[in-house]
Amino acid sequence: MIKLYFILLYRRVAEKLSLFLLNLIGYIILLSVISLITLFIYGELNYDNFKKEDRIYRMVNSITSGSKPTFYLYSSKSLLEDLKRKYPEIESTVGLYLIRDMNITSFKAQSTQNIIFFDGDFLNTFTPTFICGNISSFNQVKNVCVISKSYSKSIFGNSNPLGERLMLASKNDTIQVSIEGVIDDFQNTTCMQGDIFVKSEVEFNLNDDDVDLAFLLLKENNKIDKLNNIQAEEYEYDGVKYKEEFFFQPISEVYLKSGFLNFNFYPSGNLKLIIVLLVALLLMLLCIIFNYNFMFIVLIRARVKEFSLKRILGLEKKKILHGIISDSVLFVFIAACFAFLISKKAIYSVESLNSVLQKYLHWFNSVFVIVFSVVLIITIMLPLFYYKSIIKLKRLDRLKSSTEVKKKKIFGDIFLGVQVIVAFVLIAFSFTVKTQLQYAVYRDLGIKNRDLIIVPNDLSEHEYNVFSEELKKMSMISGVTRIGKIPPSNFPQRMTRINYTDKFILTAMLLVDQNTLETLGVEYLEGEGFQNYSDYKSYCVVSESLAKELSVDNIIGYEVKPGMIIIGVVKDISMVPARKDNFPLLIQCDPEFCKEIIINTKIEDTAIIENISTAYNSISGKDPQLTFYNEHLKSLYKEENFMLKYVVIFSTITLLLVFSGFYFYSRSIVVLRSKDIVLRKIHGASIQDIIKLLMKEYLTVFIVSIIIACLLFSYISDEWLSGFVFHIEKGIKHYVYPAILIFAILVTAVLNSVLSLAHKNIVATISNNR
Incomplete structure (x- = not known):
């Protein structure tokens, strides 16, 4: 039975192999890309995830001139001490000072590491997990540090590092610190980007009173409102009003409350833009499913005799529907298997993806299953969409010209419009990003010599x-x-x-x-x-x-x-x-x-x-x-370059999808109207006349979609550029080039469909559409 099912399935697919492969490849690519982006977003949304995250707040400084504030994360130790002394709501404060690429010497080896010096109750606030050592002994001793599990493994192997001494050396200072604890590695998606954490009581030049990052931990059942209402300092200079203030944001939400597409605090610089990209890809997946919609109709037509024979033999109509659903499930399952393997391979083999996604890899299986389930459910819904057509029509070969299918043309127009909008926005945005990055690198920096x-x-x-x-x-x-x-x-x-x-x-x-x-x-x-x-x-x-x-x-x-x-x-x-x-x-x-x-x-x-x-x-x-x-x-613009690279890839994929969407949709319209078109040819209409006739239908969809896309692109690009103090001004070319490219694809698809019909036998075409 199973063998017969696959034999019949193979025969049906072989008849429309190009259509099947195009849809399968589209599913595979988009499932892979959507899974990887979803994995990235999930990881970024878990940034700075600590045990007491609901009570930890990060201090943010703002300087406002005119109406636009500029935000900075530096602070001072003395300010943290004053806050803790004045406000009983605060349980502890922490200041972090990062020194990069310090020379570290132990009796085992030499290395270069990022060192985090901290002032305040760091261990109680961020509650790292101690593998050996403990907080109480650490707090009682000076000139001490804790190291990460991975650093301990790389330097000391399996031996116990407690009590060992490290020599920390910068350009002009050298100190010795004793290892009093080994903690589990902080997740990579935190501000704690270091393997050695040193108490700042050590006699080391730490740039006076400054700290790079400042945090406070509220006592339980207390609120931050009182601290956020501290009076700001205001003054006026040269007719411009300035306001300096600081406020506190929950560490678990600090990356989500900076305003739409505002990148001042984002760990990866482009999180919300990536979310927008994910939405765009989900829309493209719907368009792929729309293309599958046409393939589904084609496969049903190919099975008219099979369905008719099954009815004569007394097979229930619902079982016929179940068989069609099983075809859809198998199709998506095959695509998902390939997508899973490709995604995993890409994370390990593509360096830029590996550097970004490796730290989230332990979530990949769960994320992929969720994405696969959603896509599977949507795809299975398509046979239900044609339920009445399948079980009520006396002759299934009339499905292509039924009133129900004709009504669905509006859905086709909508999905084609979505494809045009997504393609336009991605192409125009990639052009904008590239132009902005070129400007950022080659703008006047006040430095004449660049060699x-x-x-x-x-x-x-x-x-x-x-x-x-x-x-x-x-x-x-x-x-x-x-x-x-x-x-x-x-x-x-x-x-x-x-x-x-x-x-x-x-x-x-x-x-x-x-x-x-x-x-x-x-x-x-x-x-x-x-x-x-x-x-x-x-x-x-x-x-x-x-x-x-x-x-x-x-x-x-x-x-x-x-x-x-x-x-x-x-x-x-x-x-x-x-x-x-x-x-x-x-x-x-x-x-x-x-x-x-x-x-x-x-x-x-x-x-x-x-x-x-x-x-x-x-x-x-x-x-x-x-x-x-x-x-x-x-x-300096690695994140933007990374984003540009993949936006260009997605734009290319989108163009292919737009072409396939226009092509198969125009083919279906041509087939639906083949009798009308052939009769026009008999009465003297030229190929150009027929092309103009079909183009009128598409132009309406195209023009409306381009107008919507221009508005959407203008908003997204303006928001993205607002993350740059120095940025380009968009011109007409950012709108014209993508529109011309998509219009060329539209014309190519329609020409191909009409010309394919022009070479068919007129008598056979009319007889097949009676």
Whole structure:
């Protein structure tokens, strides 16, 4: 019985193999993509998921000028202490300070790790699971740390690391800490992106009072309302009103309450945009099911004789329906099997997917089963949609011209419209993203020289001087210098406050060497740099925006801080990516804290890379990690590039689906109206006349869909661009190009359908439609 079923199924499919394969491939691709995106969204929605998450709040600072606020996550230890002292509702506070790529030395091995220094009751607030050690012993001792399970395994193997000592070394500080605990790994989707957690009581230079992230834990049954109503500081400068305030957001909701498509706080930068993309793909899946709808009708027509024979033999009508449903279930099951294997393979083999989705892999099976179940239920509903047609029509071959099927043309128009809308939005949006990323990388950053090579500075002062002299001998190198961190950068800026008259000015700090500004090609508006000053620590250079805020008559020679005099004003330098606004900039010369070596080359050449690597290796004994400046700029927008890559892929898939939708729908319309079309040909109508006739029906759907798509694209793209302080202005080309492309697909599909009918035998066509 089963063997006979599959033989008959094979014969039916073989008759319409191209239609079957196209639908099967569409199901497989969309099931795979929707499953992966759903997995990503599920993981992102579980960001910062802790045991006490309902009582943990993150502090957010906002500075509002005019009507638009800018948000920042840095804070200070003293502010946290004041809050805990003044408000009894607070159980504990935590400040985190991250130092990246510190050298860690144990008796076992050396490594480079991100270190999180914390101030406050970190362990009670975030409640990590202790594998060995405990909270009480940890709180009683200074100069201690806890390490993650994975780090313990990689360094100490199966031995107990408690009591072992780690040497933590940055450029100018070295301390020893004792391991007092091993905790289970924090999930990757948290702000705790480190393997070593150190109490900040250690004597280590942690940039004064600053912390990168600040949290508080409320006592049970208390509310945050009182703290969120703390009075804001307001002032006016140059006719612009400013308001500085801070507020607290629940850590479990902080990524969901930033406004639609607002990316200030998102862990992946584009979570809500990904959700929009998922909705678009679900709509495309409905369109695939719509295409399956036509295949379903075709398969029913192919089984007219089979159904008629079964009725004559007395088979119940409902059992015929059950057989058709089983065909649908088998179809989706086959597609799901392929989709499952492809999705799993993609996560492991595609590097960009692996880096994003690997941490969510343990949820994949559950997510896929849910997606598969939803798609299966929707697909099974299609036979029920044709229930009356199947069991009530005396002749099933009349199904194609029945009133019921004709009425369903409106559903066809709707689904085709959805395909056009989704395709237009995806294509136009990918074009917008690409244009914005190009603008973000190549915009004016205040740095003239861009042929720069960045080298991490692991050299001593003497080694750097020797290395610098070696490079100056090379003809293709025009300058060598050091800098704290090459701007712009994704990492938190070093900040300071300048006490000016009756208010503070919050500024970013840039640490440089004596010749850094000249090597970068910074434009001086007034004064000079540090090259002519031996006592450079007593002087500073400010940006144009800071000079305007200070608004003093003679800026050169002005004492901006006690013992620090301004010697120059430079054009604004972009310290952050295009997503964020710049703070006024204070530039200090402090070579000891410069973590990167900057090499200004005359041209980009592989020979230069080899020469630099050879010189560096001969001095330090290590191979340097070299990065071109333009590559550094592109790395600031990894998330956007990742999104662009897959939006382009989805756009391509969507175009194929749009073509298949137009093609099969136009074929069904042509078949439905074949008698009418043939009669027109007999009476002298040309192929062009018939094409115009059919195009009129499609143009209405096309035009209405494009208008809706333009409005939707305008809203989504404007919201996405609002996440960038510096962004492009959309032009007419962002709307015209996608519309032309989709219209070309429409014309191609209609032409193909009409021409296929034109080559059929007229007599046979009329007789088949009587």
